[in-house]
Amino acid sequence: MDAAFWHQKWESKQIGFHRDEVNPLLVAHIDSLSLQSGQIFFLPLCGKTLDVAWLLSQGFTVKGVEFHEPAVIALFESLGLEPEIISLGALKQYYTETLIVYVGDVFDLTGKILGQVDVVYDRAAIVALPHEIRGQYAQQIVRVARTPRQLIISYVYDQAVMSGPPFSVPNAELAEHYGTDYKMTLLYTGDVEDGLKGRCPATECVWLLEQN
Ligand SMILES: C[S@@+](CC[C@H](N)C(=O)[O-])C[C@H]1O[C@@H](n2cnc3c(N)ncnc32)[C@H](O)[C@@H]1O
Structure with missing residues (x-):
């Protein structure tokens, strides 16, 4: 799952992960984060998710990172925002007062x-990555975000039935990645309606991670 894989997915519009609605699990569980308006969400691997618009409408500031630039341009356009753009070495920063996307x-x-973030919201981020790099990804998120909380939405299913992405990230594996730094609470677990990609029975989990 290198960059070329994802650019090709976007270019061929094979973006089944992009939902046409705000993620209902975010709406249902945001109160568990005990946040105040103005606090800062970080969305790794953010795509052009509509969750950004909803978080902004709730008074939060949002930071994201995404390597498909046209998705980032589409995100700002969908919000009617005209970002400033600066170069930061290997990254570009698109930003307005309340939305920054690297x-x-x-x-x-x-x-x-x-810079500062108050919570990481991981939807379709860790599950987008193959097993070999999920540990490095988790360490990178802990290192750069230094945040007391995370809300993670993961999938668990029989990886032999379907190859990812999205990948199955069993609860024990998630605990291996984050259990040292965070107390982990399973807020929700439920079946994915009609299965993943309409064919693979799967469980969707919502995890609250709070720093030890
Ligand atoms: C499964 S999609 C999820 C997008 C978004 N979180 C959502 O819920 O719609 C994963 C996204 O991560 C991006 N991506 C994958 N690996 C990345 C990396 N190493 N750095 C930045 N973006 C990455 C892809 O381009 C893709 O848009």
Whole structure:
């Protein structure tokens, strides 16, 4: 799942992960984060998700990272926002007062560039990555975000039935990645309606991670 894979997905409009509605699990569980208006969400691998618009409408500031630049342009356009654009080494920063998106590889982000964030919201991010790099990804998120909380939506299913993405990230694996840094609470678990991609029975989980 290198950059070329994702650019090709976007260019051929094979973006089944992009939903036409705000994620209902975000809306249902945001109160568990005990946040106040004005606090800062970080959405790794953000695509052009409509969750950004909803978070902004709730008074939050949003930071994201995504390496398909046309998706980032589409995100700002959909919000009617005209971003300033600056270059930051390997990354570009698209920004307005309340929305900052870094265009580039999440592994090129640094804590210094990202600055303060109050919560990481991971929807279709860790599950988008193959097993070999999920550990490095989790460490990178902990390192750069230095945040007391995360809300993670994961899938669990029989990886032999379907190859990812999205990948199955079993609860024990998630605990291996984050259990040292966070207390982990399973807020929700439920069947994916009609299965993943309409064919693979799967469970969707919502995790609250709070720093130990
Ligand atoms: C499954 S999509 C999820 C997008 C979004 N979170 C959503 O819920 O619609 C994964 C996204 O991550 C981006 N991506 C994958 N690997 C990345 C990386 N290493 N750095 C930055 N973006 C990446 C892809 O271009 C794609 O838009």
